Amino acid sequence: MFDPARTRMDALRLVRPELLAMLGYEPIEPVDVLAEELGVPIDRIVKLDGNENPYGPSPRVKEALADFDLYHIYPDPEQRRVRQALADYLGVDSEHIVVGNGSDELLELIACLFLSPGDAAINCGPTFGMYSFVSEIRGARVVEVPRRQDFSLDVAVVQAAARRGAKVIFLASPNNPSGNTISTSELEAVLSTGILTVVDEAYVEFSDRSFVSLVPQRDNLIVLRTFSKWAGLAGLRAGYGAFPKGIAELMRKVKMPYNMNVAAQVAILASLADVESLSERVQAIVRERERLSGELAALPFLRTFPSRANFILCRVQSIDAREVSRRLRQQGIFVRYFDTPGVKDCIRITVGKPEHSERLLAALREIGGSLAP
Ligand SMILES: Cc1ncc(COP(=O)(O)O)c(C=O)c1O
Known part of the structure; x- marks a missing residue:
């Protein structure tokens, strides 16, 4: 029965x-x-x-959301206006830009694109828990390279793990929860191993050091950003990143076509008009x-x-x-x-x-x- x-x-x-x-x-x-x-x-x-x-958000965001009248139409799957506005804001070509339902979604998509079951991803804890989470969901192995007592990176151990075949490393700068940034020389040392290096700049607007301008020159560097922190849009879920062009194209290929809702797109444009x-x-x-x-x-x-x-x-x-x-x-x-x-x-x-x-x-x-x- x-x-x-x-x-x-x-x-x-x-x-x-x-x-x-x-x-x-x-x-x-x-x-x-x-x-x-x-x-x-x-x-x-x-x-x-x-x-x-x-x-909270810029008052212009609330006005723009109230005035917007195309909520019944699907969003642009290529997010052209938003990507162009972000490209102007960052000073990189829009072909480098991918947007996501929060930068969390972009982390998930990076794991989807690069991590097959059994692949290794380097995590430098204590850090943001999402890196090991997205890696584990893909069945990847998380190789822990703990930070030193002052929360700086143990670059030599990272390099050794990269040479042993780890594919991806996630580095928050400033790091959550410690608040410190990585230096240019530390980043260069990691990039030189050839590992795909994801620098998560969720808090960069509160600091004085960004690596985003390096992205067009390097083929293994991704820099992620978000509107959740500096622009007060955590509830709307508006993240973006600068990627090497070939990787950006693949990210846009594997993402859900309407991954960023129209409200988040309207809010991004209004925020960028009120920087x-x-x-x-x-x-x-x-x-x-x-x-x-x-x-x-x-x-x-x-x-x-x-x-x-x-x-x-x-x-x-x-x-x-x-x-x-x-x-x-x-x-x-x-x-x-x-x-x-x-x-x-x-x-x-x-x-x-x-x-x-x-x-x-x-x-x-x-x-x-x-x-x-
Ligand atoms: C380092 C770091 N990256 C990303 C995020 C999440 O950003 P989003 O709201 O864009 O998904 C957070 C949120 O706390 C964070 O601490």
């Missing part, structure tokens, strides 16, 4: 076994879910766990980062690491980091707590508006006082 429950079990047995065994990506929760969990209104939540932009005011907000965040770093460093139980991004990594010393994060949470303040190699006992704090910093600092002083040995 037909038994629907049994059929479901049998179908599960057909799933690729490595995916059943794999740990999932650990995403952050949205603000309404956090507010509901705590039983407080949304405006009491200080959300400093997702490296989002507290100022000046978005840059002022970026500068406000950078100033606040420096001020907040100084205040955090003055707390006896925190050690801060220098950051070129919109967040600050702190090591919690002499008191329990998990407990600090838990007590902040009870007060409606959300930061990212880490318990993983290289960032044990660390919290990562997104730089918000000055008033967010004040609530955070007051809470930390109080928690530090009550937990002090």
